[in-house]
Amino acid sequence: MSVSYQAIFWNRQKKIYDVTIVAGVVLYLAAFAGVGALLHPDATAETLLIRGLGTLALLMLHIILAIGPVCRLDPRFLPLLYNRRHLGVAMFTITLSHGVFSLVQFHSGGDVNPLVSLLSSNQRIDSLTHFPFQQLGFFALIIFFLMAATSHDFWLHTLSPRVWKTLHMGVYIAYALVFAHVCLGALQSELSPILPAILALGLATITTLHLLAARKESAVDRMQLNAAAEGFLDAGAIDSISEKCARVVTLGSERVAIFRYDGKVSAVSNVCRHQNGPLGEGKIVDGCITCPWHGYQYIPETGASPPPFPEKVETYRTRVANGRVWIHPQAHPPGTRIEPAVIA
Amino acid sequence: MTAPLRRTHRVVWTVLALLLPLLLAASLAVRTDSTPINRELHLP
Numbered sequence: 392m393s394v395s396y397q398a399i400f401w402n403r404q405k406k407i408y409d410v411t412i413v414a415g416v417v418l419y420l421a422a423f424a425g426v427g428a429l430l431h432p433d434a435t436a437e438t439l440l441i442r443g444l445g446t447l448a449l450l451m452l453h454i455i456l457a458i459g460p461v462c463r464l465d466p467r468f469l470p471l472l473y474n475r476r477h478l479g480v481a482m483f484t485i486t487l488s489h490g491v492f493s494l495v496q497f498h499s500g501g502d503v504n505p506l507v508s509l510l511s512s513n514q515r516i517d518s519l520t521h522f523p524f525q526q527l528g529f530f531a532l533i534i535f536f537l538m539a540a541t542s543h544d545f546w547l548h549t550l551s552p553r554v555w556k557t558l559h560m561g562v563y564i565a566y567a568l569v570f571a572h573v574c575l576g577a578l579q580s581e582l583s584p585i586l587p588a589i590l591a592l593g594l595a596t597i598t599t600l601h602l603l604a605a606r607k608e609s610a611v612d613r614m615q616l617n618a619a620a621e622g623f624l625d626a627g628a629i630d631s632i633s634e635k636c637a638r639v640v641t642l643g644s645e646r647v648a649i650f651r652y653d654g655k656v657s658a659v660s661n662v663c664r665h666q667n668g669p670l671g672e673g674k675i676v677d678g679c680i681t682c683p684w685h686g687y688q689y690i691p692e693t694g695a696s697p698p699p700f701p702e703k704v705e706t707y708r709t710r711v712a713n714g715r716v717w718i719h720p721q722a723h724p725p726g727t728r729i730e731p732a733v734i735a
Numbered sequence: 736m737t738a739p740l741r742r743t744h745r746v747v748w749t750v751l752a753l754l755l756p757l758l759l760a761a762s763l764a765v766r767t768d769s770t771p772i773n774r775e776l777h778l779p
Binding site for chain 2: 560566570571574578579587591598601608609644662
């Protein structure tokens with residue numbers, strides 16, 4: 392959160408996150424090379440490296456894809472989300488290394504440009520066994536490149552959160568391409584049951600997590616509020632909202648976070664201006680609603696970030712009566728001050 | 736504001752959950768040993 396542009400704001404947590412990633416990468420590659428050399432003494436160093444990088448990239452992609460739904464299902468995993476982009480860029484680097492080594496190993500010995508060779512040497516799209524699987528990996532790599540290149544907040548602000556999010560949902564297409572790349576590539580030459588078993592386990596885990604998270608979100612979207620006088624809607628008992636926390640309700644297609652704090656109630660849009668994070672799953676810290684994803688803050692009464700920060704979200708009128716919270720579905724323009732309802 | 740993204744997300748993962756297992760099964764069904772044993776070869 393900043394008024395002026397800042398390249399990267401390094402803090403202790405980011406450093407720990409990145410050191411953990413680098414240590415994990417080094418340990419995995421060392422273990423893969425060591426075990427691989429023992430089990431396959433005839434394998435060349437290049438082959439071990441290509442396979443080690445490939446399997447590592449696949450593992451990292453699974454972890455990246457699991458972080459989102461796991462955080463939706465259990466907020467205790469949120470610290471993994473804060474710097475997920477670092478993991479994404481690391482995964483892209485590993486995938487790029489896998490691609491470059493493969494290109495050199497399999498396509499640089501002829502008199503044709505290696506990239507031309509990659510894209511044209513195999514055109515057997517009519518055969519599953521001989522399918523040009525390397526091209527699938529190449530297209531996935533292009534998507535990962537676009538994601539890594541636009542991972543910085545500069546691009547988030549330039550493209551807008553909606554466009555940026557849509558672009559980064561390309562990771563699902565990339566996952567499908569990588570999955571096909573492995574199924575039609577490594578799986579066709581490796582008859583061991585271990586690789587398909589791991590691939591199936593990874594797919595089952597990722598799809599189950601995403602579908603469970605989607606079901607949880609659907610339940611919030613389907614929630615119907617009872618209407619009352621003057622257009623206010625019943626948003627539930629005040630006691631159901633913990634101090635300095637929120638309850639999320641759906642008004643039409645919009646989600647609203649109703650916060651309880653210091654004997655008052657305020658409601659703002661649930662969508663953080665930074666990355667569309669769920670404000671209602673955050674807390675009030677130092678008097679400000681704090682997004683659980685990256686710590687962007689908003690004043691509950693106005694929906695505006697504290698000066699000098701420019702972010703603003705929509706605000707809503709609230710009432711408290713007979714132990715229940717009532718909310719008016721009319722959104723006020725971002726940053727509009729609305730007097731909080733007082734809990735009697 | 737984020738409802739369309741959630742809907743897209745749900746549809747994408749439903750489709751992937753159906754298609755990718757089929758792809759895995761198909762790829763396992765067609766795979767053959769890439770280095771079959773040469774029965775004509777008799778090493779000392």
